[in-house]
Amino acid sequence: xxxxxxxxxxxxRSDLRSxxxxxxxxxxxxxxxxxxxxxxxxxxxxxVSGVFLAFGLLLPGVLKPFHKAWMTLALMxxxxxxxxxxxxxxxLVVTPLGLxxxxxxxxxxxxxxxxxxxxxxxxxxxxxxxxxxxxxxQF
Numbered sequence: 001x002x003x004x005x006x007x008x009x010x011x012x013r014s015d016l017r018s019x020x021x022x023x024x025x026x027x028x029x030x031x032x033x034x035x036x037x038x039x040x041x042x043x044x045x046x047x048v049s050g051v052f053l054a055f056g057l058l059l060p061g062v063l064k065p066f067h068k069a070w071m072t073l074a075l076m077x078x079x080x081x082x083x084x085x086x087x088x089x090x091x092l093v094v095t096p097l098g099l100x101x102x103x104x105x106x107x108x109x110x111x112x113x114x115x116x117x118x119x120x121x122x123x124x125x126x127x128x129x130x131x132x133x134x135x136x137x138q139f
């Protein structure tokens with residue numbers, strides 16, 4: 001499914017223009033911060049910023065491979081982070097709830113075996129008359 005999403009990345013002219021301007025602004029901002037702090041790397045960031053801004057405004061089509069690579073990286077990071085977040089959520093929320101229920105002796109799903117009670121665990125339900133109206137607008 002991830003590969004299918006990567007194959008279906010759309011690179012419209014407006015997307016490429018937005019990508020070029022955004023990357024130019026971000027790298028320019030980093031360059032300004034580096035200049036302000038007196039670091040030596042600021043000319044490189046400002047140069048890359050100028051290139052992104054120029055291509056974003058004048059020739060957005062040139063940015064297509066960079067856009068595709070950036071979006072592929074973003075999709076892969078999203079895929080990984082989704083699994084990490086779900087993993088953490090499960091072990092921080094679901095596991096403590098289950099352990100607490102076990103410690104307190106709760107049988108939430110009714111799975112305890114009661115050998116003395118009855119010969120069957122079948123739960124009888126009362127049957128109500130089914131009407132045509134019950135099938136309409138079910139939700």
